[in-house]
Amino acid sequence: MVNNAQSPTAPSTSTGDGAIIGETMRIKGSIFSRDELRIDGEVEGSLESHNRLTINSKGKADATIKAAEVVIAGTVNGNVEATQRIVLRKGANLVGDVKTAGIVIEDGAYFRGGIDITRQDTPKAGGR
Template identity: 35%
Template sequence: MWSGKKSQPPIRSLVGEGTRLSGEIRFRDGLRIDGEVHGDVIADGEARSILVISEKARVLGKVKADHVIINGEVTGPVESNELLELQPKARIVGDVRYEVLEMHPGALIEGELRPLKAGERPALKLAASNDA
């Protein structure tokens, strides 16, 4: 997962606030979205990836990356291969697939939650927990 041994990939790309993109976005390393995207946002599968969808951001399309942090709105399916963090203002309308899920109070999902490995018990992390 995202232990101290592995550093997070750098965020090299930004969709700024007030920007609206239409079409698929494919990225490597890290991407932060503060604007609006109408289309899929997918990490290139070769390297570890991080995707941040900020409080002011909106994505209408599929979202897929290793580490996904959402505090804005996503309308479409979400898939996180390692860690999915849903911040208090996260709003998802669509099915969610994850390896590990961290969900803060206030986050909302309208869709089905399913672990990536269907036969195993999903790993859930309580956001309010003091355990490290």
């Protein structure tokens, strides 16, 4: 279900390089993208991208998030998983657990939750 405060039929902006959920959009449900995904509006449900997923400063997500890279400048309530890294920008608010290979938390970001840093298995010396 897609709700838009100005026009109930206005679609999100989409290009071959990704998709944008605009400031006036409010979405409930699951969103999947192989391209980059940028959230400027509100999302409730789940978000998944095989690329970068960005929650901009005005963006809000009450969602489970999975992506290669997650950049948060807005507000997220929910667990976040990134195969590469998670970046919390100044002013970001994240309440939930994170699982990632790398994390950057800038001064001025708020984070409450657990962190699980993953790593690729490395071959043991001597083949053991």
